[in-house]
Amino acid sequence: xxxxxxxxxxxxGRLKEIISNFAKSWNDSFNIDFVEIKCDSIPFPMxxxxxxxxxxxxxxxxxxxxxxxxxxxEYDCIILGFQPWFLHISVPINSFMQTDDFKKLxxxxxxxxxxxxxxxxxxxxxxxxxxxxxxxxxxxGSFVFRDIAKNRRGVARLLNLLSGxxxxxxxxxxxxxxxxxxxxxxxxxxxxxxEALNEENRVYTIIPHVDEEVTSIKxxxxxxxxxxxxxxxxxxxxxxxxxxxLLLFQTWLTxxxxxxxxxxxxxxxxx
Numbered sequence: 001x002x003x004x005x006x007x008x009x010x011x012x013g014r015l016k017e018i019i020s021n022f023a024k025s026w027n028d029s030f031n032i033d034f035v036e037i038k039c040d041s042i043p044f045p046m047x048x049x050x051x052x053x054x055x056x057x058x059x060x061x062x063x064x065x066x067x068x069x070x071x072x073x074e075y076d077c078i079i080l081g082f083q084p085w086f087l088h089i090s091v092p093i094n095s096f097m098q099t100d101d102f103k104k105l106x107x108x109x110x111x112x113x114x115x116x117x118x119x120x121x122x123x124x125x126x127x128x129x130x131x132x133x134x135x136x137x138x139x140x141g142s143f144v145f146r147d148i149a150k151n152r153r154g155v156a157r158l159l160n161l162l163s164g165x166x167x168x169x170x171x172x173x174x175x176x177x178x179x180x181x182x183x184x185x186x187x188x189x190x191x192x193x194x195e196a197l198n199e200e201n202r203v204y205t206i207i208p209h210v211d212e213e214v215t216s217i218k219x220x221x222x223x224x225x226x227x228x229x230x231x232x233x234x235x236x237x238x239x240x241x242x243x244x245x246l247l248l249f250q251t252w253l254t255x256x257x258x259x260x261x262x263x264x265x266x267x268x269x270x271x
Contacts, residue, residue, distance in 0.1 A: 003073055004030035005105065008081025009037040009092040011044050014178065015116040018145050021079045021186035022114055025194050030077070037068045037149045039092040058085045059231035063095035070101060077197065078105055080115045084124030087224050097131045106137030112193045120220050121146060140196045143189050143207040147178050179180040
């Protein structure tokens, strides 16, 4: 029987549940090893201050110390689970993608990407695709399980989730705004991913509830540009005045979010 490696980082446990459901359809065809990446420097629960503290390392792709255990065996397929932070890849997954283990695992192997996100996943997904293909990985499909809430409510749910709360604020969705229905549906999409392995050059992206509105590409690109400038400013002179500059960024982002939020809603469009 073939071997499947499912490797992921799940700060809150939500992606872990999605990944578990996603892989159910693979049980009859593969021996499955689940490997969770750990990063002791990233806390959970996470305070508001700690949430912003990971910003510069996320945007600038500065790796952090991580740990995981992968068995010494030949894997026939890789499923990689990840989350975007600040429109970029989370620090733990970015750190893993810089390791020799990642480069060896994906080389000439079919790779399935599974993302847990709010409504701004496109740049993060592109970063993972670029890094995987740079190391000769053959991406067969991408699946984005996302929060379908509007911006303000979505951010409130995110902060609620990171604080360690087990229920969302409106009681109609699971933590973080992703409904339990979408989380449970991951098994359906896992079956679709399994089918893709048998079809040559089949590559696609699936987003459950694709009919919901998402942040416009134009606004997302604007935010990425601003984030890059802020991250470089915060890291200037070897992160001198880090706390002060992070506070300035936090103030700017909060102000821009609440001022621009009504405009963002008007500029959103279908994916």
